[in-house]
Amino acid sequence: MKTTAAIVGTGEVPTGNFPDRTESEAAVTACRQAILDAGMSPRDIDAVMPIGVVVGSRHFNTDLIFSRLCEELGLLRSAKLNAQVMAGGASGSATLKVASALVTSGAVRNVLVVHSDKFGSTTMQQGIDLFATLGISEEWEAPYGHNANTAVALITQRYMHETGTTEEELASVAVALRQWGVLNPHAMFRTPITVEDVMRGDHVCTPLRPKTMSLWADGASAYIVARADDAPHITSTPVYVRGAASLVTHYSVSQEKNLAFLAFPEVAKQAYAQSGLSPKDIDVAELYDAYSVMPLLAMDALGLCEGERAGKFIAAGHTLPGGKMPMTTTGGAISQGHTAAGVGVSLMVEAARQLMGKAGERQVKDAVNAAESGSGGTWMDSHITILSREAR
Amino acid sequence: MSDQSISRPVPRPTAWSKPYWDAAREGRLVIQHCKQCSAKIMNPKQYCPVCLSDDLGWSESSGRGTVYSYSIQKRSAASPFVDKVPYVVAVVRLEEGVQMLSNIVGDGALSVQCGDAVRVAFEPVAGSDIALPVFEKVE
Numbered sequence: 001m002k003t004t005a006a007i008v009g010t011g012e013v014p015t016g017n018f019p020d021r022t023e024s025e026a027a028v029t030a031c032r033q034a035i036l037d038a039g040m041s042p043r044d045i046d047a048v049m050p051i052g053v054v055v056g057s058r059h060f061n062t063d064l065i066f067s068r069l070c071e072e073l074g075l076l077r078s079a080k081l082n083a084q085v086m087a088g089g090a091s092g093s094a095t096l097k098v099a100s101a102l103v104t105s106g107a108v109r110n111v112l113v114v115h116s117d118k119f120g121s122t123t124m125q126q127g128i129d130l131f132a133t134l135g136i137s138e139e140w141e142a143p144y145g146h147n148a149n150t151a152v153a154l155i156t157q158r159y160m161h162e163t164g165t166t167e168e169e170l171a172s173v174a175v176a177l178r179q180w181g182v183l184n185p186h187a188m189f190r191t192p193i194t195v196e197d198v199m200r201g202d203h204v205c206t207p208l209r210p211k212t213m214s215l216w217a218d219g220a221s222a223y224i225v226a227r228a229d230d231a232p233h234i235t236s237t238p239v240y241v242r243g244a245a246s247l248v249t250h251y252s253v254s255q256e257k258n259l260a261f262l263a264f265p266e267v268a269k270q271a272y273a274q275s276g277l278s279p280k281d282i283d284v285a286e287l288y289d290a291y292s293v294m295p296l297l298a299m300d301a302l303g304l305c306e307g308e309r310a311g312k313f314i315a316a317g318h319t320l321p322g323g324k325m326p327m328t329t330t331g332g333a334i335s336q337g338h339t340a341a342g343v344g345v346s347l348m349v350e351a352a353r354q355l356m357g358k359a360g361e362r363q364v365k366d367a368v369n370a371a372e373s374g375s376g377g378t379w380m381d382s383h384i385t386i387l388s389r390e391a392r
Numbered sequence: 393m394s395d396q397s398i399s400r401p402v403p404r405p406t407a408w409s410k411p412y413w414d415a416a417r418e419g420r421l422v423i424q425h426c427k428q429c430s431a432k433i434m435n436p437k438q439y440c441p442v443c444l445s446d447d448l449g450w451s452e453s454s455g456r457g458t459v460y461s462y463s464i465q466k467r468s469a470a471s472p473f474v475d476k477v478p479y480v481v482a483v484v485r486l487e488e489g490v491q492m493l494s495n496i497v498g499d500g501a502l503s504v505q506c507g508d509a510v511r512v513a514f515e516p517v518a519g520s521d522i523a524l525p526v527f528e529k530v531e
Contacts (some may be wrong), residue, residue: 111496126469129395132470137407141433141493143517144526145465145473150481153463161461161506197402205465205481227471254483387393 005100009038088376092344116220169311181335217337243275264301455512
Protein backbone atom coordinates (compact mmCIF):
# COMPACT_ATOMS: atom_id res chain seq x y z
CA MET A 1 0.00 0.00 0.00
CA LYS A 2 1.24 3.49 -0.80
CA THR A 3 2.15 5.35 2.39
CA THR A 4 -0.26 8.21 3.04
CA ALA A 5 0.40 9.40 6.62
CA ALA A 6 3.31 10.13 8.92
CA ILE A 7 4.11 11.13 12.49
CA VAL A 8 6.07 14.39 12.47
CA GLY A 9 6.42 15.34 16.13
CA THR A 10 6.08 13.92 19.63
CA GLY A 11 5.88 15.18 23.22
CA GLU A 12 5.74 13.60 26.66
CA VAL A 13 5.94 14.57 30.33
CA PRO A 14 7.45 12.27 33.00
CA THR A 15 5.19 9.44 34.17
CA GLY A 16 4.78 8.88 37.90
CA ASN A 17 2.97 10.22 40.92
CA PHE A 18 2.63 14.01 40.58
CA PRO A 19 -0.24 15.06 42.87
CA ASP A 20 0.27 18.78 42.16
CA ARG A 21 0.44 18.50 38.35
CA THR A 22 -3.01 18.90 36.78
CA GLU A 23 -4.11 16.82 33.78
CA SER A 24 -4.50 20.04 31.83
CA GLU A 25 -1.00 21.38 32.44
CA ALA A 26 0.50 17.97 31.59
CA ALA A 27 -1.56 17.83 28.35
CA VAL A 28 -0.64 21.36 27.29
CA THR A 29 3.05 20.71 27.99
CA ALA A 30 3.07 17.49 25.94
CA CYS A 31 1.22 19.24 23.06
CA ARG A 32 3.62 22.19 23.07
CA GLN A 33 6.59 19.81 22.93
CA ALA A 34 5.04 17.92 20.00
CA ILE A 35 4.39 21.13 18.03
CA LEU A 36 7.92 22.41 18.69
CA ASP A 37 9.43 18.97 17.95
CA ALA A 38 7.72 19.03 14.53
CA GLY A 39 9.01 22.55 13.91
CA MET A 40 5.44 23.71 13.44
CA SER A 41 3.56 26.74 14.62
CA PRO A 42 0.23 26.32 16.43
CA ARG A 43 -1.64 27.64 13.37
CA ASP A 44 -0.48 24.58 11.40
CA ILE A 45 -2.61 22.30 13.56
CA ASP A 46 -6.13 22.05 12.19
CA ALA A 47 -7.42 19.06 14.14
CA VAL A 48 -7.09 18.02 17.77
CA MET A 49 -7.97 14.52 18.92
CA PRO A 50 -7.80 14.34 22.73
CA ILE A 51 -8.13 10.81 24.10
CA GLY A 52 -10.64 10.27 26.90
CA VAL A 53 -9.83 10.23 30.58
CA VAL A 54 -10.57 6.98 32.40
CA VAL A 55 -9.58 7.84 35.95
CA GLY A 56 -8.94 11.60 36.24
CA SER A 57 -11.65 14.19 36.59
CA ARG A 58 -14.80 14.16 34.51
CA HIS A 59 -14.46 17.90 34.43
CA PHE A 60 -11.18 17.63 32.52
CA ASN A 61 -12.70 15.05 30.16
CA THR A 62 -15.41 17.56 29.30
CA ASP A 63 -12.78 20.28 28.84
CA LEU A 64 -11.10 18.04 26.26
CA ILE A 65 -14.32 17.54 24.35
CA PHE A 66 -15.20 21.26 24.56
CA SER A 67 -11.94 22.57 23.06
CA ARG A 68 -9.97 23.70 26.07
CA LEU A 69 -6.72 22.59 24.46
CA CYS A 70 -7.52 24.57 21.28
CA GLU A 71 -7.85 27.70 23.38
CA GLU A 72 -4.74 27.02 25.51
CA LEU A 73 -2.59 26.25 22.46
CA GLY A 74 -3.74 29.10 20.24
CA LEU A 75 -5.64 26.95 17.76
CA LEU A 76 -8.87 28.95 17.73
CA ARG A 77 -10.13 29.50 14.18
CA SER A 78 -7.39 27.26 12.81
CA ALA A 79 -8.71 24.00 14.30
CA LYS A 80 -11.52 22.60 12.14
CA LEU A 81 -12.04 19.58 14.32
CA ASN A 82 -11.80 18.86 18.05
CA ALA A 83 -13.15 15.37 18.70
CA GLN A 84 -12.39 12.43 20.89
CA VAL A 85 -11.51 8.85 20.02
CA MET A 86 -11.53 6.44 22.95
CA ALA A 87 -10.39 2.83 22.72
CA GLY A 88 -8.97 2.25 26.21
CA GLY A 89 -5.40 0.99 26.14
CA ALA A 90 -5.57 0.72 22.34
CA SER A 91 -6.24 4.45 21.99
CA GLY A 92 -2.72 5.23 20.76
CA SER A 93 -3.08 2.77 17.86
CA ALA A 94 -6.77 3.43 17.19
CA THR A 95 -6.37 7.21 17.10
CA LEU A 96 -3.40 6.91 14.74
CA LYS A 97 -5.67 4.98 12.36
CA VAL A 98 -8.38 7.64 12.52
CA ALA A 99 -5.93 10.56 12.26
CA SER A 100 -4.18 8.90 9.30
CA ALA A 101 -7.52 8.48 7.52
CA LEU A 102 -8.43 12.11 8.19
CA VAL A 103 -5.22 13.51 6.72
CA THR A 104 -5.33 11.04 3.82
CA SER A 105 -8.88 12.08 2.94
CA GLY A 106 -7.92 15.73 2.86
CA ALA A 107 -10.56 16.61 5.47
CA VAL A 108 -7.79 18.12 7.61
CA ARG A 109 -4.06 18.66 7.20
CA ASN A 110 -2.32 18.07 10.56
CA VAL A 111 -3.79 16.24 13.55
CA LEU A 112 -2.58 16.69 17.12
CA VAL A 113 -3.28 13.56 19.21
CA VAL A 114 -2.92 13.89 22.97
CA HIS A 115 -3.59 11.92 26.12
CA SER A 116 -3.37 12.98 29.75
CA ASP A 117 -4.72 11.23 32.83
CA LYS A 118 -4.18 11.18 36.58
CA PHE A 119 -4.09 7.67 37.96
CA GLY A 120 -1.27 7.97 40.49
CA SER A 121 -3.31 9.07 43.50
CA THR A 122 -5.69 6.10 43.23
CA THR A 123 -5.34 3.69 46.16
CA MET A 124 -4.80 0.01 45.41
CA GLN A 125 -8.29 -0.99 46.56
CA GLN A 126 -9.95 1.89 44.64
CA GLY A 127 -8.15 0.76 41.50
CA ILE A 128 -9.10 -2.88 42.01
CA ASP A 129 -12.74 -1.95 42.61
CA LEU A 130 -12.80 0.32 39.54
CA PHE A 131 -11.34 -2.41 37.34
CA ALA A 132 -13.86 -4.91 38.65
CA THR A 133 -16.40 -2.83 36.70
CA LEU A 134 -14.65 -1.34 33.63
CA GLY A 135 -14.87 -3.76 30.72
CA ILE A 136 -16.52 -6.33 32.99
CA SER A 137 -20.10 -7.41 32.25
CA GLU A 138 -22.34 -6.52 35.20
CA GLU A 139 -24.69 -9.40 34.53
CA TRP A 140 -22.42 -12.18 33.25
CA GLU A 141 -19.00 -11.61 34.83
CA ALA A 142 -18.96 -9.32 37.89
CA PRO A 143 -21.11 -11.68 40.00
CA TYR A 144 -18.32 -14.28 39.78
CA GLY A 145 -15.66 -12.00 41.30
CA HIS A 146 -14.10 -11.44 37.86
CA ASN A 147 -12.01 -8.29 37.24
CA ALA A 148 -9.36 -6.92 34.87
CA ASN A 149 -6.63 -8.94 36.59
CA THR A 150 -8.48 -12.25 36.25
CA ALA A 151 -9.27 -11.32 32.62
CA VAL A 152 -5.59 -11.17 31.72
CA ALA A 153 -4.87 -14.13 34.01
CA LEU A 154 -7.25 -16.24 31.88
CA ILE A 155 -5.32 -15.20 28.77
CA THR A 156 -1.97 -15.83 30.47
CA GLN A 157 -2.96 -19.30 31.72
CA ARG A 158 -4.22 -20.36 28.29
CA TYR A 159 -1.14 -18.90 26.58
CA MET A 160 1.11 -20.87 28.97
CA HIS A 161 -0.97 -24.01 28.37
CA GLU A 162 -0.69 -23.78 24.57
CA THR A 163 2.94 -22.65 24.32
CA GLY A 164 4.67 -24.20 27.33
CA THR A 165 5.77 -20.75 28.50
CA THR A 166 6.83 -20.80 32.16
CA GLU A 167 6.23 -18.39 35.02
CA GLU A 168 9.97 -17.68 35.11
CA GLU A 169 9.81 -16.64 31.45
CA LEU A 170 6.89 -14.34 32.22
CA ALA A 171 8.97 -12.89 35.07
CA SER A 172 11.83 -12.29 32.65
CA VAL A 173 9.57 -9.97 30.64
CA ALA A 174 9.23 -7.70 33.68
CA VAL A 175 13.00 -7.91 34.24
CA ALA A 176 13.73 -6.90 30.64
CA LEU A 177 11.21 -4.04 30.77
CA ARG A 178 12.84 -2.77 33.95
CA GLN A 179 16.24 -2.63 32.22
CA TRP A 180 14.66 -0.22 29.74
CA GLY A 181 12.99 1.67 32.59
CA VAL A 182 16.44 2.21 34.10
CA LEU A 183 17.38 4.15 30.93
CA ASN A 184 14.11 6.11 30.71
CA PRO A 185 14.08 9.44 32.61
CA HIS A 186 10.26 9.48 32.23
CA ALA A 187 9.80 6.07 33.90
CA MET A 188 8.37 5.52 37.36
CA PHE A 189 10.52 2.47 38.26
CA ARG A 190 14.23 2.70 37.49
CA THR A 191 15.92 0.15 39.76
CA PRO A 192 16.93 -3.17 38.16
CA ILE A 193 15.12 -6.33 39.31
CA THR A 194 15.80 -10.05 38.90
CA VAL A 195 13.61 -13.05 38.05
CA GLU A 196 13.99 -14.11 41.70
CA ASP A 197 12.64 -10.72 42.85
CA VAL A 198 9.58 -11.21 40.64
CA MET A 199 9.02 -14.84 41.72
CA ARG A 200 9.21 -13.87 45.42
CA GLY A 201 5.96 -11.92 45.06
CA ASP A 202 2.98 -14.15 45.92
CA HIS A 203 0.30 -14.62 43.27
CA VAL A 204 -2.44 -12.01 43.18
CA CYS A 205 -4.46 -14.27 40.91
CA THR A 206 -2.67 -17.22 39.32
CA PRO A 207 -0.42 -17.04 37.35
CA LEU A 208 0.07 -13.28 37.93
CA ARG A 209 2.61 -12.01 40.44
CA PRO A 210 2.72 -8.33 41.45
CA LYS A 211 5.82 -7.38 39.46
CA THR A 212 4.36 -8.86 36.25
CA MET A 213 1.52 -6.32 36.56
CA SER A 214 1.63 -2.53 36.25
CA LEU A 215 1.08 0.25 38.76
CA TRP A 216 -1.04 3.34 38.19
CA ALA A 217 0.59 6.63 37.32
CA ASP A 218 -0.01 10.18 36.07
CA GLY A 219 1.21 10.95 32.57
CA ALA A 220 0.66 12.74 29.27
CA SER A 221 1.95 12.22 25.75
CA ALA A 222 1.20 13.58 22.29
CA TYR A 223 2.01 13.04 18.63
CA ILE A 224 1.23 14.89 15.41
CA VAL A 225 0.04 13.16 12.25
CA ALA A 226 0.50 14.74 8.80
CA ARG A 227 0.08 13.68 5.18
CA ALA A 228 3.02 11.58 3.97
CA ASP A 229 3.79 13.95 1.09
CA ASP A 230 3.79 16.95 3.47
CA ALA A 231 5.91 15.24 6.12
CA PRO A 232 9.40 15.73 4.64
CA HIS A 233 8.67 19.45 4.22
CA ILE A 234 7.63 19.70 7.89
CA THR A 235 10.49 17.79 9.53
CA SER A 236 13.81 16.19 8.62
CA THR A 237 12.78 13.10 10.62
CA PRO A 238 9.33 12.00 9.41
CA VAL A 239 8.09 8.59 10.58
CA TYR A 240 5.77 6.96 8.09
CA VAL A 241 2.73 4.86 8.94
CA ARG A 242 3.35 1.81 6.77
CA GLY A 243 0.80 -0.59 8.25
CA ALA A 244 -2.06 -0.36 10.74
CA ALA A 245 -4.25 -3.42 11.20
CA SER A 246 -6.70 -4.29 13.96
CA LEU A 247 -9.64 -6.50 14.87
CA VAL A 248 -12.16 -6.37 17.73
CA THR A 249 -12.64 -9.88 19.15
CA HIS A 250 -14.80 -9.69 22.28
CA TYR A 251 -16.34 -7.63 25.07
CA SER A 252 -16.56 -10.38 27.70
CA VAL A 253 -13.23 -12.19 27.77
CA SER A 254 -15.22 -15.42 28.26
CA GLN A 255 -16.46 -15.03 24.68
CA GLU A 256 -12.93 -14.93 23.22
CA LYS A 257 -12.43 -17.88 20.86
CA ASN A 258 -8.63 -17.62 20.84
CA LEU A 259 -7.73 -16.77 24.44
CA ALA A 260 -4.06 -17.61 23.91
CA PHE A 261 -3.39 -15.27 20.98
CA LEU A 262 -6.48 -13.06 20.50
CA ALA A 263 -6.35 -11.68 16.93
CA PHE A 264 -2.63 -10.84 16.93
CA PRO A 265 -1.71 -13.54 14.35
CA GLU A 266 -4.24 -12.20 11.80
CA VAL A 267 -3.51 -8.51 12.32
CA ALA A 268 0.27 -8.97 12.28
CA LYS A 269 -0.07 -10.67 8.89
CA GLN A 270 -2.25 -7.82 7.59
CA ALA A 271 0.07 -5.13 8.91
CA TYR A 272 3.09 -6.77 7.27
CA ALA A 273 1.18 -7.06 3.98
CA GLN A 274 0.20 -3.38 4.09
CA SER A 275 3.74 -2.31 4.90
CA GLY A 276 5.61 -4.49 2.40
CA LEU A 277 7.95 -5.37 5.26
CA SER A 278 8.70 -8.70 6.94
CA PRO A 279 9.93 -9.75 10.39
CA LYS A 280 13.61 -9.46 9.41
CA ASP A 281 13.07 -5.75 8.62
CA ILE A 282 11.91 -4.84 12.14
CA ASP A 283 14.59 -3.12 14.23
CA VAL A 284 12.63 -2.31 17.37
CA ALA A 285 9.31 -3.56 18.79
CA GLU A 286 7.19 -1.28 20.97
CA LEU A 287 4.74 -3.87 22.29
CA TYR A 288 1.91 -3.09 24.69
CA ASP A 289 2.29 -4.70 28.07
CA ALA A 290 0.30 -3.61 31.12
CA TYR A 291 0.87 -7.29 32.04
CA SER A 292 3.88 -9.40 31.10
CA VAL A 293 2.02 -11.86 28.86
CA MET A 294 0.78 -9.28 26.37
CA PRO A 295 4.06 -8.53 24.55
CA LEU A 296 4.54 -12.29 24.12
CA LEU A 297 1.34 -12.68 22.09
CA ALA A 298 2.32 -9.80 19.81
CA MET A 299 5.95 -10.88 19.51
CA ASP A 300 5.02 -14.46 18.56
CA ALA A 301 2.50 -13.13 16.03
CA LEU A 302 5.05 -10.73 14.54
CA GLY A 303 7.59 -13.55 14.21
CA LEU A 304 10.37 -11.58 15.88
CA CYS A 305 11.84 -14.45 17.94
CA GLU A 306 13.87 -16.39 15.36
CA GLY A 307 11.52 -19.36 15.48
CA GLU A 308 11.54 -19.58 19.26
CA ARG A 309 8.64 -18.80 21.56
CA ALA A 310 8.71 -15.20 22.79
CA GLY A 311 9.11 -16.23 26.44
CA LYS A 312 12.30 -18.21 25.75
CA PHE A 313 13.62 -15.46 23.48
CA ILE A 314 13.07 -12.77 26.11
CA ALA A 315 14.43 -14.92 28.95
CA ALA A 316 17.63 -15.31 26.88
CA GLY A 317 18.06 -11.53 27.02
CA HIS A 318 17.47 -10.74 23.34
CA THR A 319 15.08 -7.84 24.04
CA LEU A 320 17.37 -6.03 26.48
CA PRO A 321 19.25 -2.83 25.63
CA GLY A 322 21.89 -3.90 23.10
CA GLY A 323 19.96 -7.12 22.28
CA LYS A 324 18.90 -8.44 18.86
CA MET A 325 15.29 -7.28 19.16
CA PRO A 326 14.91 -4.36 21.58
CA MET A 327 11.36 -4.49 22.92
CA THR A 328 9.17 -1.87 24.63
CA THR A 329 12.02 0.54 25.18
CA THR A 330 10.09 2.86 27.51
CA GLY A 331 9.94 0.05 30.07
CA GLY A 332 6.23 -0.24 29.26
CA ALA A 333 3.38 0.21 31.68
CA ILE A 334 5.17 -2.23 34.00
CA SER A 335 8.17 0.11 34.47
CA GLN A 336 7.17 3.48 33.04
CA GLY A 337 3.79 3.37 34.81
CA HIS A 338 0.19 2.71 33.75
CA THR A 339 -1.55 5.89 32.62
CA ALA A 340 -4.88 4.27 31.63
CA ALA A 341 -5.59 4.95 27.92
CA GLY A 342 -2.18 6.63 27.65
CA VAL A 343 0.01 3.51 27.68
CA GLY A 344 -0.46 2.95 23.96
CA VAL A 345 0.05 6.63 23.18
CA SER A 346 3.40 6.66 24.96
CA LEU A 347 4.42 3.49 23.06
CA MET A 348 3.53 5.14 19.73
CA VAL A 349 5.51 8.20 20.82
CA GLU A 350 8.48 5.99 21.70
CA ALA A 351 8.29 4.08 18.40
CA ALA A 352 8.40 7.43 16.57
CA ARG A 353 11.19 8.77 18.80
CA GLN A 354 13.30 5.67 18.11
CA LEU A 355 12.92 6.11 14.34
CA MET A 356 13.59 9.85 14.62
CA GLY A 357 16.84 9.11 16.48
CA LYS A 358 15.59 11.02 19.52
CA ALA A 359 15.44 8.22 22.12
CA GLY A 360 18.43 9.36 24.17
CA GLU A 361 20.18 6.60 26.12
CA ARG A 362 17.59 4.11 24.87
CA GLN A 363 18.33 4.82 21.20
CA VAL A 364 18.41 1.64 19.11
CA LYS A 365 21.24 2.16 16.63
CA ASP A 366 20.16 2.73 13.02
CA ALA A 367 16.52 1.86 13.72
CA VAL A 368 14.58 2.15 10.45
CA ASN A 369 11.42 0.10 11.05
CA ALA A 370 9.37 -0.37 14.22
CA ALA A 371 6.42 -2.61 15.11
CA GLU A 372 3.93 -1.44 17.74
CA SER A 373 1.05 -3.32 19.36
CA GLY A 374 -1.98 -2.32 21.37
CA SER A 375 -5.09 -3.71 23.02
CA GLY A 376 -7.92 -2.02 24.92
CA GLY A 377 -10.65 -2.80 27.44
CA THR A 378 -10.34 -6.34 28.74
CA TRP A 379 -8.23 -7.11 25.63
CA MET A 380 -11.22 -6.45 23.35
CA ASP A 381 -9.07 -5.77 20.29
CA SER A 382 -5.66 -6.53 18.79
CA HIS A 383 -3.74 -3.76 17.00
CA ILE A 384 -0.44 -3.90 15.12
CA THR A 385 1.11 -0.75 13.65
CA ILE A 386 4.26 -0.68 11.53
CA LEU A 387 6.23 2.55 11.30
CA SER A 388 9.24 3.35 9.15
CA ARG A 389 11.73 6.08 8.33
CA GLU A 390 11.04 5.25 4.68
CA ALA A 391 7.81 5.82 2.77
CA ARG A 392 6.54 3.28 0.29
CA MET B 393 -8.97 -1.73 53.09
CA SER B 394 -12.00 -3.13 51.32
CA ASP B 395 -14.80 -0.68 50.66
CA GLN B 396 -17.83 -1.81 52.69
CA SER B 397 -20.14 0.45 50.70
CA ILE B 398 -19.76 -1.71 47.59
CA SER B 399 -22.22 -4.58 47.74
CA ARG B 400 -21.77 -7.90 45.98
CA PRO B 401 -22.79 -7.59 42.32
CA VAL B 402 -25.98 -9.56 41.68
CA PRO B 403 -27.28 -10.15 38.13
CA ARG B 404 -30.32 -8.03 37.35
CA PRO B 405 -32.30 -10.03 34.79
CA THR B 406 -33.46 -8.14 31.71
CA ALA B 407 -36.53 -8.84 29.58
CA TRP B 408 -34.41 -11.10 27.36
CA SER B 409 -32.24 -12.77 30.02
CA LYS B 410 -35.05 -13.53 32.48
CA PRO B 411 -35.63 -17.09 31.15
CA TYR B 412 -31.95 -17.86 31.81
CA TRP B 413 -32.13 -16.78 35.45
CA ASP B 414 -35.56 -18.38 35.94
CA ALA B 415 -34.12 -21.69 34.71
CA ALA B 416 -31.03 -21.32 36.91
CA ARG B 417 -33.26 -20.86 39.95
CA GLU B 418 -34.85 -24.21 39.04
CA GLY B 419 -31.43 -25.85 38.70
CA ARG B 420 -31.31 -25.88 34.90
CA LEU B 421 -28.67 -24.33 32.63
CA VAL B 422 -30.22 -23.08 29.39
CA ILE B 423 -28.66 -21.75 26.20
CA GLN B 424 -30.31 -19.13 24.03
CA HIS B 425 -30.67 -19.83 20.30
CA CYS B 426 -32.00 -18.11 17.22
CA LYS B 427 -35.11 -19.68 15.71
CA GLN B 428 -34.34 -18.11 12.33
CA CYS B 429 -30.68 -19.06 11.77
CA SER B 430 -30.25 -21.55 14.65
CA ALA B 431 -27.15 -19.78 16.04
CA LYS B 432 -26.36 -20.68 19.66
CA ILE B 433 -26.04 -17.49 21.71
CA MET B 434 -23.98 -16.96 24.86
CA ASN B 435 -24.03 -14.65 26.73
CA PRO B 436 -27.80 -14.20 26.19
CA LYS B 437 -28.63 -11.21 23.99
CA GLN B 438 -31.49 -8.96 22.87
CA TYR B 439 -31.15 -10.00 19.25
CA CYS B 440 -29.36 -12.78 17.41
CA PRO B 441 -25.77 -11.57 16.87
CA VAL B 442 -25.65 -13.45 13.54
CA CYS B 443 -28.87 -12.33 11.80
CA LEU B 444 -30.30 -9.73 14.26
CA SER B 445 -33.56 -11.65 14.50
CA ASP B 446 -35.66 -11.12 17.64
CA ASP B 447 -37.14 -14.61 17.30
CA LEU B 448 -35.12 -16.31 20.02
CA GLY B 449 -35.67 -19.45 22.08
CA TRP B 450 -34.02 -21.55 24.78
CA SER B 451 -32.81 -25.11 25.03
CA GLU B 452 -31.44 -27.02 27.97
CA SER B 453 -27.69 -27.59 28.20
CA SER B 454 -26.24 -30.91 29.28
CA GLY B 455 -24.39 -28.82 31.88
CA ARG B 456 -21.17 -30.60 30.93
CA GLY B 457 -18.07 -28.92 29.62
CA THR B 458 -14.34 -28.44 29.94
CA VAL B 459 -12.18 -25.73 31.47
CA TYR B 460 -10.79 -23.52 28.67
CA SER B 461 -8.83 -21.36 31.12
CA TYR B 462 -8.86 -20.42 34.79
CA SER B 463 -7.32 -18.21 37.46
CA ILE B 464 -7.30 -18.59 41.23
CA GLN B 465 -7.89 -15.21 42.89
CA LYS B 466 -5.69 -15.44 45.99
CA ARG B 467 -5.66 -11.84 47.26
CA SER B 468 -6.35 -8.26 46.18
CA ALA B 469 -9.91 -9.11 45.14
CA ALA B 470 -12.54 -6.44 44.60
CA SER B 471 -14.15 -5.29 47.85
CA PRO B 472 -17.24 -7.54 47.79
CA PHE B 473 -15.05 -10.63 47.22
CA VAL B 474 -12.25 -9.97 49.72
CA ASP B 475 -13.57 -12.57 52.18
CA LYS B 476 -14.16 -15.16 49.40
CA VAL B 477 -10.49 -15.72 48.45
CA PRO B 478 -9.18 -18.08 47.32
CA TYR B 479 -11.76 -18.62 44.57
CA VAL B 480 -11.50 -19.85 40.98
CA VAL B 481 -12.65 -17.84 37.96
CA ALA B 482 -12.82 -19.90 34.77
CA VAL B 483 -13.97 -19.89 31.18
CA VAL B 484 -15.94 -23.09 30.58
CA ARG B 485 -16.56 -24.49 27.11
CA LEU B 486 -19.89 -26.29 27.20
CA GLU B 487 -20.50 -29.44 25.16
CA GLU B 488 -22.91 -27.43 23.03
CA GLY B 489 -19.99 -25.31 21.79
CA VAL B 490 -20.59 -22.04 23.66
CA GLN B 491 -18.36 -20.50 26.32
CA MET B 492 -19.23 -18.84 29.63
CA LEU B 493 -17.50 -17.26 32.58
CA SER B 494 -18.08 -18.98 35.91
CA ASN B 495 -16.48 -20.22 39.11
CA ILE B 496 -15.07 -23.69 39.73
CA VAL B 497 -16.21 -24.83 43.19
CA GLY B 498 -16.10 -27.93 45.35
CA ASP B 499 -13.54 -30.70 45.75
CA GLY B 500 -10.31 -30.12 43.87
CA ALA B 501 -11.33 -26.69 42.61
CA LEU B 502 -8.00 -25.16 43.65
CA SER B 503 -6.07 -27.78 41.66
CA VAL B 504 -8.04 -27.18 38.44
CA GLN B 505 -6.20 -27.40 35.11
CA CYS B 506 -7.01 -26.39 31.54
CA GLY B 507 -9.01 -29.17 29.90
CA ASP B 508 -10.54 -30.54 33.11
CA ALA B 509 -14.06 -31.94 32.73
CA VAL B 510 -16.69 -30.05 34.74
CA ARG B 511 -20.44 -30.12 35.29
CA VAL B 512 -22.81 -27.38 36.30
CA ALA B 513 -24.07 -26.76 39.84
CA PHE B 514 -26.05 -23.84 41.21
CA GLU B 515 -25.11 -21.48 44.00
CA PRO B 516 -27.74 -19.22 45.54
CA VAL B 517 -26.61 -15.60 45.97
CA ALA B 518 -27.42 -14.52 49.54
CA GLY B 519 -30.06 -11.81 49.87
CA SER B 520 -31.38 -12.32 46.32
CA ASP B 521 -33.50 -14.76 44.36
CA ILE B 522 -30.62 -15.47 41.96
CA ALA B 523 -28.85 -18.81 41.61
CA LEU B 524 -25.50 -18.57 39.82
CA PRO B 525 -24.49 -21.41 37.53
CA VAL B 526 -21.08 -22.59 38.76
CA PHE B 527 -19.08 -25.71 37.89
CA GLU B 528 -17.64 -28.67 39.78
CA LYS B 529 -14.88 -30.97 38.63
CA VAL B 530 -15.97 -34.40 37.33
CA GLU B 531 -13.77 -37.30 38.38
